[in-house]
Amino acid sequence: MDKERKAHLEARARVLKAMAHPSRLLIIEELEKTERCVCELTEMIGADISTVSKHLSVLRQAGIVADDKRGNQVYYRLRIPCMLKFFDCVESVLESQAGARVACLAGGCR
Amino acid sequence: MDKERKAHLEARARVLKAMAHPSRLLIIEELEKTERCVCELTEMIGADISTVSKHLSVLRQAGIVADDKRGNQVYYRLRIPCMLKFFDCVESVLESQAGARVACLAGGCR
DNA sequence: CATCTACTTGGCTAATATGCCAAATAGCCA
């Protein structure tokens, strides 16, 4: 395989891998709505704050979120505003599993 | 957190996790173009055929590909035709890492 | 039937991810 192609595939995989966790998806969904500090996200997720901090670190290193320290709180926001659209196709995979393969073909993942 | 929401996040995460590997992304890209048998994909990837078979199994279980045995070869194809569009936003994450944050805002991830 | 090819599965090791606790860091406020 082409070296450049390989590097590109690896880069894409890193981003997807960073997203591929329920708590991190929740974070992304919430940050779609508005920025949040770590303790707010921690409360939504219901895990140890250190765990949430590490999830945020994964997302930051992948370039998905950015942080912003204000006072003694750290606010996180999405760096890329199109994450929700990004999910359309994931949804159609899920719908197809449920037998409703129609949605995507009908334009659900445009 | 809402039980239903949790289940939904987990379902999404499973799909993303299935995609989050360079070899599996290559498989998806190639199957965008045309169906392929295991040995063709194996040659493109350059790993052991058993490894590739396991990657395909991951994708199949996630509902991303379907298989079709013809003769003694097994052909794989995408179940969901919108995978390439799905990547637009991943790309904009990567571009933003490279400093070119413009692309997505300018419509690159529509 | 014997054998070949194509593929899958089992088993193993090494690497990576997850999540908690405890300790360290940083800013605020008395």
Place this chain on the structure above:
DNA sequence: TGGCTATTTGGCATATTAGCCAAGTAGATG
């Protein structure tokens, strides 16, 4: 300064993943 709150980091146990080899299965073909 001292103590408080918010967050990050280190360390550890456990779980999951990746990849190879070897063995098993299934269809094709002589």
